[in-house]
Amino acid sequence: MLIKTPGDIRYSEVTPKAVYLGRRKFLAAMPAAFLAGRELLSPSARARAAGKFPTLAKSPFSTTEKENSLADVTHYNNFYEFGTAKDEPSRLARNFRTYPWTVSVEGEAAKPRKFSIDEILKLAPLEERIYRHRCVEAWSIVVPWAGYSLSALLNLVQPTSKARFVAFQSYYNPGEMPEAQHAGIDFPYVEGLRLDEAMHPLALLCVGMYGDALPPQDGAPVRMVLPWKYGFKSIKSIVKIRLVEKMPPNTWNTMQPIEYGFYSNVNPNVDHPRWSQASERRLGELRRRPTLMFNGYADQVASLYSGMDLKKNF
Amino acid sequence: MLRRRWVKVVVFLLCLCPACWLAWRAWNSDLTPNPIEYITHFTGDWTIRMLVATLAVTPLRRILRLPDLIRFRRMIGLFAFFYGCLHFSTWFGLDKFFDMHEILRDFVKRRFIIAGLVAFLGMLPLAITSTAGWVRRMGGRRWQALHRLVYLSAVCAVVHYYWLVKSDIRLPALYGSLIGLLLLYRVAWWLWKRRAAPAAP
Numbered sequence: 001m002l003i004k005t006p007g008d009i010r011y012s013e014v015t016p017k018a019v020y021l022g023r024r025k026f027l028a029a030m031p032a033a034f035l036a037g038r039e040l041l042s043p044s045a046r047a048r049a050a051g052k053f054p055t056l057a058k059s060p061f062s063t064t065e066k067e068n069s070l071a072d073v074t075h076y077n078n079f080y081e082f083g084t085a086k087d088e089p090s091r092l093a094r095n096f097r098t099y100p101w102t103v104s105v106e107g108e109a110a111k112p113r114k115f116s117i118d119e120i121l122k123l124a125p126l127e128e129r130i131y132r133h134r135c136v137e138a139w140s141i142v143v144p145w146a147g148y149s150l151s152a153l154l155n156l157v158q159p160t161s162k163a164r165f166v167a168f169q170s171y172y173n174p175g176e177m178p179e180a181q182h183a184g185i186d187f188p189y190v191e192g193l194r195l196d197e198a199m200h201p202l203a204l205l206c207v208g209m210y211g212d213a214l215p216p217q218d219g220a221p222v223r224m225v226l227p228w229k230y231g232f233k234s235i236k237s238i239v240k241i242r243l244v245e246k247m248p249p250n251t252w253n254t255m256q257p258i259e260y261g262f263y264s265n266v267n268p269n270v271d272h273p274r275w276s277q278a279s280e281r282r283l284g285e286l287r288r289r290p291t292l293m294f295n296g297y298a299d300q301v302a303s304l305y306s307g308m309d310l311k312k313n314f
Numbered sequence: 315m316l317r318r319r320w321v322k323v324v325v326f327l328l329c330l331c332p333a334c335w336l337a338w339r340a341w342n343s344d345l346t347p348n349p350i351e352y353i354t355h356f357t358g359d360w361t362i363r364m365l366v367a368t369l370a371v372t373p374l375r376r377i378l379r380l381p382d383l384i385r386f387r388r389m390i391g392l393f394a395f396f397y398g399c400l401h402f403s404t405w406f407g408l409d410k411f412f413d414m415h416e417i418l419r420d421f422v423k424r425r426f427i428i429a430g431l432v433a434f435l436g437m438l439p440l441a442i443t444s445t446a447g448w449v450r451r452m453g454g455r456r457w458q459a460l461h462r463l464v465y466l467s468a469v470c471a472v473v474h475y476y477w478l479v480k481s482d483i484r485l486p487a488l489y490g491s492l493i494g495l496l497l498l499y500r501v502a503w504w505l506w507k508r509r510a511a512p513a514a515p
Contacts, residue, residue: 072347084482087346137480139348184481255481274426274477276419283347287411 051211053146056128063130068141070210072283077217079236080183089217092179096216107243108163117221121207124152129204134266134295136230140280145225146208151199159243166198167248169240185255191235192248202300228297230264261314266295270314316382325386329393332360350408357401362489364394365468369496388444395441402434426477433470436463468493
């Protein structure tokens, strides 16, 4: 039997990433015995047994819903720096260099500093969080992410009393991202959160998925995951986190303010001007399913917005 | 050569290629992680491409001095309608799952849906009256006037596409300028002809 328990196999011994990302090649290359055994395991369990983070702490925030396959989540991406078609990032981000990597945490903080990706990986115990992820385009996925609450990082730099918002910035290098010039939006990509949103335990600073490091097209090496907001709020490949006094700009809002708000909380009652947000298509399902308020995380996050008119502050 | 029967068969098979490609990918479960979206976009793309090809026939006939190209125009136009039907029924059946409530709500609220519907409905009478019998019954002049509706369909199809995309407008802009050029050619031709023969009683 080729399938081993997590303990007796090292990451370096298993299928190279280039191979497993090419699913077809992967299937063709595996011996028949493995193919038979493979059916017994869910795709994600398989990846996790082999991944970089074989032992992740479980999280009470995880959903029990069926996870999407790794192949779906790595071949259907919105990462406009690497092309605007869903299948482009998986091809065009292949050579994206995500190591070494530094994230600068600055602004209204008592102890601003830079973090290397190695430091970020060790800064707090990594948890697996299986979240629903809802795109503003009305499709959704369920992904087992790896990371910890952003608050762990922010507490280290000690936000001052002036800090009311957090501004995020993605990596941008036109040389590495030639398709970006056709995307129709400005780069570097920026996003923002209110400080209390950023400190909420659900707000995940994410370094992996399916028990392994993030693939480039999914925002390697470090990204945000905000499961109660539309996907574009979950900024990818972060290089800068800045604590600020005033509400920072976010790319899609700057580009089209009537369609994309600052908050962009998942809300089935507030339509995108051009399409309904009342329902969504979960990848892998035929029928649409109803979209839930705050993407089903209302119990955790609704209090952040009490007293706010969510139709105005969409 | 264009008069040969087999040429028409070749053009027919060429126009059918995209549909076969789609069927092949469906057979291999290779329709991307979001098959319904993929089929919708694929058939929509080919509707517009076929419309562009239909509109290109008349200018190409004159520019290339190949009057026989007319033999393919109706067929290409019907293929535009064919892909339009696939596109419409994918949206209606697969995407909305025949949910009339939701569909009617979309009709009144979403301008890109309205544009798409106008484009599709505009092609419907053209497809119905595409037979030789209908040309005879209507008379050439009236038939031709009716079939100018294709201009409306083409423009609405591009507007429908343009209103749908989020930020990368390259493709709708490309189809838009192609259709714009083809329509401009017709205006120029009409003006030129009017000047050339001003003494019509």
